Amino acid sequence: MHSASGQHNAAHPPIWPLYRALVGVGLVCGLLIVSVFVLTGPVIARNEAAALQRAVFQVLPGAVAKASFELGPDGNFHPAGQGSAPQQTVHAGYDAEGHLVGVAIEAQGMGYQDTIRLLYGYAPQSQTVVGMEVLSSKETPGLGDKIEKDPAFRANFRALDVGIAADGQSLQRPVEAVKSGSKTLPSQIDGITGATISSKAIAAILRQSSAQWVPLVYRLQGELEGEPEGEGQTDGGS
Amino acid sequence: MAGADRNAASAMSTDDFIKGLWRENPVFVQVLGMCPVLAVTNSAINALAMGLATTFVLVLSNTLVATLRHFIPRQVRIATFILIIATFVTVVDYLIQAISLDLHRALGAFISLIVVNCLILGRAEAFASKNTVTRSVLDGLGMGVGFTFALLCLGGAREIFGSGSLFGVALFPAAYQPWIVMILPSGGFFTLALWLLLFNHLKLRRQARDDLAQEVTQ
Secondary structure, eight states, X not given: OHXXXXXXXXXXXOSHHHHHHHHHHHHHHHHHHHHHHHXXXXXXXXXXXXXXXXHHHHHSTTOOEEXXXXXXXXXXXXXXXXXXXXXXXXXXXXXXXXXXXXXXXXXXXXXXXXXXXXXXXXXXXXXEEEEEEEEEOOOOTTTTTHHHHOHHHHGGGSSEEOOBOTTSSSBSSOOEEESTTOOOSTXXXXXXXXXXXXXXXXXXXXXXXXXXXXXXXXXXXXXXXXXXXXXXXXXXXX | OHHHHHHHHHHHHHHHHHHHHTTXXXXXXXXXXXXXXXXXXXXXXXXXXXXXXXXXXXXXXXXXXXXXXXXXXXXXXXXXXXXXXXXXXXXXXHHHHHHOHHHHHHHHXXXXXXXXXXXXXXXXXXXXXXXXHHHHHHHHHHHHHHHHHHHHHHHHHHHHHHHSEETTEEOSOTTOOOOGGGGXXXXXXXXXXXXXXXXXXXXXXXXXXXXXHHHHHO
């Protein structure tokens, strides 16, 4: 018995140690990843919610309270709950008297390397974009990532014209990027030298998202004049 | 006798740490892990963060590989090493997201690159799978610090010339026109070539001096 198994081992290397090593290491690694995920998950979700909250107030200068609304299948805004899809959700910002300052809208599109996610503020009174923050991007460090920090580029988004055309369904002039320093219209964005593709990507994301959302928000802004309940989530009027 | 043994052992472990810094520097001598070396060194802060993240993964994977070295058969060693490395890279990724989203935004594109850094697999295969845990940790630390030092050499030089600053602090008057090429991918190749030139020159000079000293003694 003993010698038979010894012969067997000499002919074929035992496969039990191979299984043991692969399954054992896989088990240890799996446990490690899942426990780190479980431990850091809530912290990461909290960080992301805080970053979105901060960004909403940054793109809507003058806002002190916010409420989130979801665009329902009926084409009207409803107060957003837990499971609302971010693509269908806008964040209304209100000043101290409870008047609507503007609406922060999330948009995304392809950049030079990967998807760029951004948040921009639309003020229906002045019919302009009043702020823009990049939420996440993987643009080239030192070049493409200037879309997040470059002061001259960011100045484009203090009063970017997105006026509604006479038909109420589209914009008078679509948002477009032009070569750095050649901006002539209030709907144009001065690009960045050395980050042409990234700045054009921002303009394309804004053009697409504003064409979809701006006429809608302009028409339905009455529904957003809710009663905000301080910072954070509100369930609005039923 | 026992004292001499202990001295020899401690000299050996010091050497495990020291060799990665200079004599066997992973970038300038072994020329390993070129992907992050070229891709992430366009600023000193990116280089430092990448170096530290790599060191973290290197030390932990060396530790686990050395701990399990008698348990992993040769036939499946590559698969298990890769699994261990990928696990620690994922852990680092989540930890950085939990510590600071801003830091993760600055590094996000590069963290996952650590999985395919051949320096880490190379140390697991060449060192940790054959040596004790203590020596493997020291080896990982030394190689990690040497790697970080090399990344800082490249990142510092490229940021100074390419952006006119170091760690984001402006060094030159506003009239300075930065050499954009230095922060572009091609600048990485130029800078790496110049550093390799310098290191090989130093090595040749030391060799010539050693040869001369030998001849004189003979």
